[in-house]
Amino acid sequence: MAAGRRVALLAPLTGFLLVFFVAPLAWLLSLAVREAEVPRALPRTLAALESWQPNEPLPTGLFPAFGRDLIEGREAGTLADAARRLNYEVNGVRSTLMRAAREVGSADAATPLDARFFEQVDPALASPAFFAAVQRAKGPVSAFYLLASVDLVRDAQGRIERAPEANRIYIDVLLRTVAISFTVTVLCLLLGFPVALLLTQVRDRTADWLMVLVLLPFWTSLLVRTAAWVVLLQREGIVNGALMKLGVIAEPLTLIYNRTGVLVAMTHVLLPFMVLPLYSVLKGIPPHYMRAATSLGAPPPTAFVRVFLPIAAPGIAAGSLMVFILALGYYITPALVGGGADQMLSYFVATYTTDTGNWGLAAALGLLMLATTIVLYALAHRLSGGRAVAMG
């Protein structure tokens, strides 16, 4: 009876989450491994390549099949997608394929569609390396995007190797994302802890007002706050102006479009997420615990470290975890106040989703981020001795 009621009460939310969150998320993440473009556009070519190994001569019958596919793929509008997919591996093949399709379409029927025909269009189209790439994209699934998201590629023989050094990006970006998030968490804790402590020690009315000050940025749009930091931190901005008037510095400091700007702005944006959970825990610590500790002979620092901190630990853990995980997903703030070396993983997910339309790589990077978050969460859980590290 009770269980039945629980199920009934949870059903609407569960249903909502399944339909609007879990299902689309799963669908999107599945894009990281699916290979649909090439099998849809080049079925005959793939059939001709069925038993071909990349070190063998190209099979007979391949090029006529390839030509047929190009004609039909172009008519059906599926070729452009396949060309884009193949261009990720064979640089420059996108417009070559589209041009080949046009030339095959306009060639008269007597022209044999053989290796020589395609060589004349572009030597790359008759090369084993190109067809090896086609074969690797035959689907239904491949690890191409997943490998790319950790800077790995397959060579012509299909062996996994590291991407050329100039093109290795994402491991760096991932480490950078974790490092920025960690630094922001530490800064938030250092700034937020005294505030939360103060909130518990002043009179209720004062605490209310202080709380409004904490919450005010919370209620302001993220973009407004970030833009405000641009105004403050720029070279002829308020911060530099004040410091120069005071004679602290002679030359304006570079405070924006670099890591400093990112850390300052992100710490400010995320501070309420640290203060609120901290405050809720600190408020519950009776003030006479500290008095008791002192009266038993502990100097204040010892009392703080041995008595206060252990009780406050869940609040610190909850606040830090909240800030850390939120920071991992940031991209608006770094994009506006950071330089090229400060962009975080989500920035690339966003770029690949809307700018270039490479959803496979966007999904793979999303997976990488999700996996990182889960691993780090599990680690935090483990380090906290298995006690539940709850959010809030």
Place this chain on the structure above:
Amino acid sequence: MKAPTMIRSAVAAALFGIALGASAQHDLTIVSWGGAYQDGQKEVFFKPYNAAGTKLIDESWDGGIGVLRTKIKGGNNNWDVVQVEADELEIGCDEGLYERMDFAKIGGQGRYLPGTTHPCGVGAIIYNLVLAYDGDKLKTAPTGWADFFDSKKFPGKRAIRNGAKWNLEVALIADGVPAKDVYTVLRSPDGVDRAFRKLDTIKPDLVFWKSGAQPPQMLAAGDVVMTTAYNGRITAANEKDKKNFKMVWKDTPWTMDSWVIMKGTPNKAGAEKLVEYLGRPDNQAKLPKYVRYGVTAKDAKVDASLMDELPTNPAIHNQSFKEDPKFWIDNGDKIAERWTRWAGTK
């Protein structure tokens, strides 16, 4: 002409409710690039067209073929006429995201300047990526890209767009490649390496901009001594904020945005009528007053006082070179990875 995606998406999200309510009762939606540019378009094109009896809604976006692809493939496209950049025009046309342009219905091929028509679209504006500096702050005037890359002669930070497009081209020019050979060199095996090597020489002095509004801000704030910028933004800053920014036009890349009609629009005839209206010479002639971008109708009589800083002014046009979208369509993915890596390391 990219503005920060996130700002736009946030605004778009905020306006989502309004858009939902409005989308039910209008005839056409036209999409452009926002900011001062779209404000000008509103005055010149959209408001008069609306007054003439068609319910026209204008929205803004900041580019990305992914956006258009999602609209068409997602089957919920609510855009009719969109202004796209050169590479979006090519890729979208190949992928069948646009209707074929029927020039008989939009004033005929002959109405437009040579090279501004395409099977899937027709040119909207022509603009340059110029070298800009603050005439009040810089005592000696830089004269070209070689000066941009000369941090001894011109010490200080310089800003470039965060992305390889146009930066590789100007780096090669600074390295001595004639503008007309830039893409030939870039396509040669060592070309891209050479451009990156040249960029390396000023890397410690570089900052990056993302949206077209940033370069004039950076100049005004004194953050940089020189920057690359869209020409219209510089003129606008001079006129609106009384700045004394100067532009160097020599060997700057020019490119063109085009109007396209989205595939499967329920009101194709209406969209064609609108594009025809956008292309009328006397309508186009009014645009440069608001924003200094060149227009594509042959007979557009632009006020002579506006010609000084107009990209289609022959004196300017003849010393600039055309961006090659095909190079970027083919090589953009790989070079973007390299750029990201390069820009992200010290």
